[in-house]
Amino acid sequence: MPDALPAPSHEAEAAPTLPKAPTGIDGFDAITQGGLPAGRPSLICGAAGCGKTLFATTFLVNGATRFGEPGVFVSFEERAEDLVANVASLGYDLDRLVAEGRLAIDHVRVEKSEIEETGEYDLEGLFIRLGYAVDSIGAKRVVLDTIETLFSGFTDPALLRAELRRLFGWIKDRGLTAIITGERGEGQLTRQGLEEYVSDCVVLLDNRVSDQITTRRLRVVKYRGSAHGTNEYPFLIDHAGISVLPVTSADLDYAVSDGVISSGIAGLDAMLGPGGFHRGSSILVSGESGTGKTxxxxxxxxAACRRGERCMAFVFEESGAQIIRNARSIGLDLQAHVEAGLLRFEAARPSLFGLEMHLARMHRDLEAFQPDVVVVDPISALRGPTSELQATLLRMIDLLKARGITAVFTSLRTEGALDPGDDLGVSSLMDAWIKLLNVEANGERSRTLYVIKARGMSHSHQIREFGMSGAGIRLVDAYIGPAGVLTGTARLAQEAQERAAALRRRQDSERRAREATRRRQAIERQIAELSAGLEAIADEERMLHDEDSLREAVLDEERRQMLARRASAQGSAQGSAPAVPVTGSGITPGVAQGAAQRAAE
Amino acid sequence: MNDEFSPAGEPEAEPDSGHYHLRLYVAGQTAKSLAAMKNLKRFCEEHLAGRYDIEVIDLMKNPQLAAGDQILAIPTLVRRLPSPLKRIIGDLSNTEKVLVGLDIRPKDSEP
Structure with missing residues (x-):
């Protein structure tokens, strides 16, 4: 189904083969690789109300204002005033363009009741009017809307066909890029088979209703001499005009970025190896209602706006103002970012358009705002057939990735829902998946989250409990232990218990340490006493030894004195008698002297 | 060639007097244009003698005049007067249709 759209760079290569006139319609020029064939008529056909006239008007207005190609609008249905009024809502000021000579509007009224045919005629008058209008402003573009009306006014279809053929030939000869619109007919593209004459480029517009939701689609049926996207492309008509979404690009050749951006929640960043998500990745946040996805x-x-990046939020369930108010409760001032032009909310009811239209709108808004980060909240609000839903989301992710936009998708997941696989189908497209889980235990509910996957990075496998307060979202480690995963009050109780136990253990060991110290000190004291005793003994030993040697010395002296006295008594011993006083027992003065000495010590 | 030829007096005759003010749009001297002019003159002389005037406009020379009378087909005969405005296209070769288209009843057939 998807066909590869050549990159814009191929345009330059295709250009020489067939000159093209850009329509200025977002996406259409991409599908056709440059626009409608220049200098040739193209047929835009479709049923009533598909936007043919608007397409044609846009082609002319863009030609006049953006590409310097004045244009002529030949209206066979609407009067000029009606035409001006109809497109004024798109911001097209046709009156001004007419006054500036960049646009000419000619209303060709075909009223059968006023026309009586009386013989041979031709449509030279139309040629003259067209030629005059073209010449008067130097037009390069022409719109004939809807030329089939002629068939209702004139009775000779053969002549009309011949004249139309001549007209289209004339347009080619004049080198005018023309759009001819035609009503969708039975069994053929237009009621009168105009496609037979306008063979260069045929574009089919369609407005299909399914499940009460209409989706506009556009298809290039043929484009002679040029490659073109062949799919049906959804397109959008709103206050900003027409935009076509060239949806499918088959190749997965995004430029990847190695940059890492913070999620704005420190705890969550810490769970991821590089400290954040890869820039340009798609992140799914799934969870039940009330888990804090938004x-x-x-x-x-x-966080993105704080970094100075542009952020766009597509919200499907709340208004932007409501999200701003709610985010204020966790301390986020989103209003300031909105005022600074960094943040834009695009709120729409999911049922407002079909999936394709949502995608087309998103595409246009992305082009206009050029965000770095996109939030889609929630993707689960988009309803449709599962296959179509997944294809749409795939293209949505494609769309974002191709632009290197980091995207956060939230997804509501209801426990016990009929189709619990909803987000599983999406999850394989996502680079990272954070799951939010409400844990109910002990009569209370706590919010937890864990990272299911994060491509290209290591990440924590643990459940974290998180709390939302005025200070923002804060993650706490959930208690994981023998008793299982505990959160909330139970976690707090368990933590208190653990703290008490730790305190007890600490006290216990401190006590044991004190005991040991005390015992050591006691032993040391004993050691000190014993060593003191040892010293005393050593002293005594030394004293005894000293006494002995003193006694020996005294005895020696006495012996020497006695010897000396004996020697003098024998010779001349008068003067030496008072030298040694003899006291008491006479022979033990040394001992007494030693005792006195010891006492002194 | 905005030539007026009013063989039967004043073009500014009173409107309700059955005076016919006709304008023929042509584009150059084509066979159809010439045939239309010839047929118109013959027809007027036959049925409207004395109470008509014809204005021939060549859009090749005055293309800006085509839009005013909502001219698509060439040749186109426009009955300006009497009102309402009528358009007759073609070379006017079918006299019967021209009579019906211009809502003319020949004088002699009036009751």
Missing amino acids: MLSSSFAD
């Missing part, structure tokens, strides 16, 4: 994505948006 607040998580708001944090992400806030």
Whole structure:
């Protein structure tokens, strides 16, 4: 189904083969690789109300204002005033363009009741009017809307066909890029088979209703001499005009970025190896209602804006103002970012358009705002057949990745829902998946989150409990232990218990340490006493030894004195008698002297 | 060639007097244009003698005049007066249709 759209760079190569006139319609020029064939008529056909006239008007207005090619609008249905009024809502000021000579409007009224045919005629008058209008402003573009009306006014179809053929030939000869619109007919593209004459380029517009939701689609049926996208492309008509979404690009050749951006929640960043998500990745945040998906994505948006990046939020369930108010409760001032032009909310009911239209709108808004970060909250609000839904989301992700936009998708997941696989189908497209889980235990509910996957990075496998407060979202480690995973009050109780136990253990060991110290000190004291005793003994030993040697010395002296006295008594011993006083027992003065000495010590 | 030829007096005759003010748009001297002019003159002389005037406009020379009378087909005969405005296209070769288209009843057939 998807066909590869050549990159814009191929345009330059295709250009020499067939000159093209850009329509200025977003996406259409991409599908046709440059626009409608220049200098040739193209047929735009479709049923009533598909936007043929608007397409044609846009072609002319863009030609006049953006590409310097004045244009002529030949209206066979609407009066000039009606035409001006109809497109004024798109911001097209046709009156001004007419006054400036960049646009000419000619209303060709075909009223059968006023026309009586009386013989041979031709449509030279139409040629003259067209030629005059073209010449008067130097037009390069022409719109004939809807030329088939002629068939209702004139009775000779053979002549009309011949004249139309001549007209288209004339347009080619004049080198005018023309759009001819035609009503969708039975069994053929237009009621009168105009496609037979306008063979260069045929574009079919379609407005299909399915499940009460209409989707506009556009298909290039043929484009002679040029490659073109062959799919049906959804297109959008709103206040900003027409935009076509060239949806499918088959190749997965995004430029990847190695940059890492913060989620705005420190705890969550810490769970991821590089400290954040890869720039340009797609992140899915899934969870039941009330798990904090929107607040998580708001944090992400806030972080992006704080970095000075542009962030766009597509919200499907709340208005932007409501999200701003709610985010204020967790301390995020999104209003300031909105005022600074960094943040834009695009809120729409999911049922407002079909999936394709949502995609087309998103595409246009992305082109206009050029965001760095996109929040889609929630993708689960988009309803449709599963296959179509997944294809749409795939293209949505494609769209974002091709632009290197980091995207946060939230997805509501209801426990016990009929189709619990909803987000599983999407999850394989996502680079990272954060799951939010409400844990109910002990009569209370706590918010937890964990990272299911994060491509290209290591990440924590643990459940974290998180709390939302005025200070933002804060993650706490959930208690994981023998008793299982505990959160909330139970976690707090368990933590208190553990703290008490730790305190007890600490006290216990401190006590044991004190005991040991005490015992050591006691032993040391004993050691000190014993060593003191040892010293005393050593002293005594030394004293005894000293006494002995003193006694020996005294005895020696006495012996020497006695010897000396004996020697003098024998010779001349008068003068030496008072030298040694003899006291008491006479022979033991040394001992007494030693005792006195010891006492002194 | 905005030539007026009014063989039967004043073009500014009173409107309600059955005066016919006709304008013939042509584009150059084509066979159809010439045939239309010839047929118109013959027809007027036959049925409207004395109470008509014809204005021939060549759009090749005055293309800006085509839009005013909503001219598509060539040749186109426009009955300006009496009102309402009528358009007759073709070379006017079918006299019967021209009579019906211009809502003319010949004088002699009036009751």
